[in-house]
Amino acid sequence: MAPVTELTVGQVAARSGVAVSALHFYEARGLIRSHRTSGNQRRYGRDVLRRVAIIRIAQEVGISLAGIGAALQSLPEGRTPTREDWNLLSTAWRDELDQKISQLKKLRDGLSDCIGCGCMSIDKCPLRNKDDRLAREGTGARRLLVER
């Protein structure tokens, strides 16, 4: 068998580019796990690097730690994520990314239209109008500018 190299928290920090305090934090949040040496120091299996990589990727995508935690919970307890597991996660997150991208595109196109139209002073602006419609719909409404 290949030697199972355990990693200290400092080594994980160095290899993952995440601060030690952040690793502690992730652990407190249940996103990663460690076991302890007799001297109460954390030791991590190599798979923690995967997990941390997943976490950072998902954060880039704009998923909160809570959401990431939930997704990771869906993995069978304590198992090193298999390719199958990863497929599920990355597919879900890719969909989220796709959504986010198209949302931003909508916004950008809105801005582009506005550039030509001087819309901020006129009623034609699609962005403005979305916003203004609220006024006519009564005071209670609280809606975002861009439909999701």
Place this chain on the structure above:
Amino acid sequence: MAPVTELTVGQVAARSGVAVSALHFYEARGLIRSHRTSGNQRRYGRDVLRRVAIIRIAQEVGISLAGIGAALQSLPEGRTPTREDWNLLSTAWRDELDQKISQLKKLRDGLSDCIGCGCMSIDKCPLRNKDDRLAREGTGARRLLVER
């Protein structure tokens, strides 16, 4: 001349879809301005609606209030933004949006590649590798997973 209808904070809140407390907050941050009645109540010119619209749009784009404030500072003091002003802002913000979009796309494509490759367990993964390279470059590096 058209009647200059001044707006109360409540009216601005209703028409802009932004909470009164948020308007107070924006004002404290210098993003909008008001003058006061003899009874110390805020009154807003109609142009505040534009400003608030701009603020919300920029927030959607992912710009912080600080950044928005800075951009608005670039407008000649106290002037109602002209079409020209707006063009400048929206162009700048659209560029930022474009950047953000392409960043997310990169990320998505990375994920897509990963879906097929079982990368989390192999060294081929583009996302993983970006990350792993840090290890060889020493401990000090703190870099984001995705190049900007």
Place this chain on the structure above:
DNA sequence: GTACAAGCTCAACTTAACTTGAGGTCAAGC
């Protein structure tokens, strides 16, 4: 001429995602 909704100020609370600090332990090199 009064009730009461709408305003005002200021301080404190909220959430996310961490970081910083204090005070103390562990381990590896010389």
Place this chain on the structure above:
DNA sequence: GCTTGACCTCAAGTTAAGTTGAGCTTGTAC
């Protein structure tokens, strides 16, 4: 066997962007 750097815990601080609440004033509708 001791020094030093890496670890440990736990509490408190930080930033962004507001919200909530207390206590008090304005303004308007009946």
